[in-house]
Amino acid sequence: MDTAGSSTTASMAIAAHYDRLFETHHMSATGVEWPSDAIHHAVFDGLLRDVRLHRALSVLDVGCGYGALIGYLESRGCAPRRYLGVEVSRLALAAAQDRWPANCRFLLGDFSREDFEVEADFDLAVCAGALVHFVDPDGLHIATMIDKMLQASPCVVFNVISDADADAGYADPPVSGEPYVLGIPQLERVLDRLSGKWPTLQWHTHCAQTWPRSTDVFVRLTR
Numbered sequence: 001m002d003t004a005g006s007s008t009t010a011s012m013a014i015a016a017h018y019d020r021l022f023e024t025h026h027m028s029a030t031g032v033e034w035p036s037d038a039i040h041h042a043v044f045d046g047l048l049r050d051v052r053l054h055r056a057l058s059v060l061d062v063g064c065g066y067g068a069l070i071g072y073l074e075s076r077g078c079a080p081r082r083y084l085g086v087e088v089s090r091l092a093l094a095a096a097q098d099r100w101p102a103n104c105r106f107l108l109g110d111f112s113r114e115d116f117e118v119e120a121d122f123d124l125a126v127c128a129g130a131l132v133h134f135v136d137p138d139g140l141h142i143a144t145m146i147d148k149m150l151q152a153s154p155c156v157v158f159n160v161i162s163d164a165d166a167d168a169g170y171a172d173p174p175v176s177g178e179p180y181v182l183g184i185p186q187l188e189r190v191l192d193r194l195s196g197k198w199p200t201l202q203w204h205t206h207c208a209q210t211w212p213r214s215t216d217v218f219v220r221l222t223r
């Protein structure tokens with residue numbers, strides 16, 4: 001799978017978009033484009049609904065923003081033992097580095113690139129809202145992101161926008177210029193293809209209307 005060329009262009013647009021948002025809204029839900037604190041919280045609730053959280057977790061957070069997931073886990077009494085956040089926005093990443101304890105590490109870069117490597121021994125990989133910016137026609141970008149998370153952890157959770165009002169702007173967005181919406185049949189084709197590489201891959205999904213005028217699918221994968 002090689003999407004490095006196109007994903008680089010898209011990820012530069014995404015980084016510029018999030019840098020601009022962060023400059024205006026700083027460390028807040030709106031600073032990472034969630035409409036409110038309540039929705040930000042609901043996204044983490046949805047992602048982690050069926051994950052057994054405990055105090056010794058090691059977590060990879062793909063598209064970590066300013067690391068709000070750490071605060072969420074702390075609020076549930078499960079501050080991660082080890083945490084690595086990956087982020088393309090310099091400003092969000094710099095804020096995260098200042099904000100969180102030393103056992104939380106952060107890397108700047110585009111996780112979708114084949115040459116962007118992370119260690120492979122996390123209990124859990126989380127991707128909250130970073131698979132919703134760029135859906136290429138074959139789903140290759142998303143397949144690459146998911147495959148890389150599976151390499152890093154036997155348990156992966158993420159969300160995608162599965163459906164949206166036609167006029168809500170998700171199908172013709174300004175950030176990457178590519179549609180954001182990944183319908184459930186397309187998502188299943190991506191996961192089917194990945195099960196060629198990960199033969200014991202299992203997935204569970206549930207839907208929620210977390211974002212205005214769109215439906216998110218929360219996906220949990222185990223391999």
Ligand SMILES: C[S@@+](CC[C@H](N)C(=O)[O-])C[C@H]1O[C@@H](n2cnc3c(N)ncnc32)[C@H](O)[C@@H]1O
Nearest residue numbers: 018032063064065068087088110111128129130
């Ligand atoms: C909706 S925001 C959510 C941030 C964070 N996960 C949270 O919920 O607080 C999505 C984040 O993913 C980052 N992102 C998107 N694509 C990425 C990629 N390919 N590699 C690294 N970060 C990415 C964006 O820069 C943005 O900060």
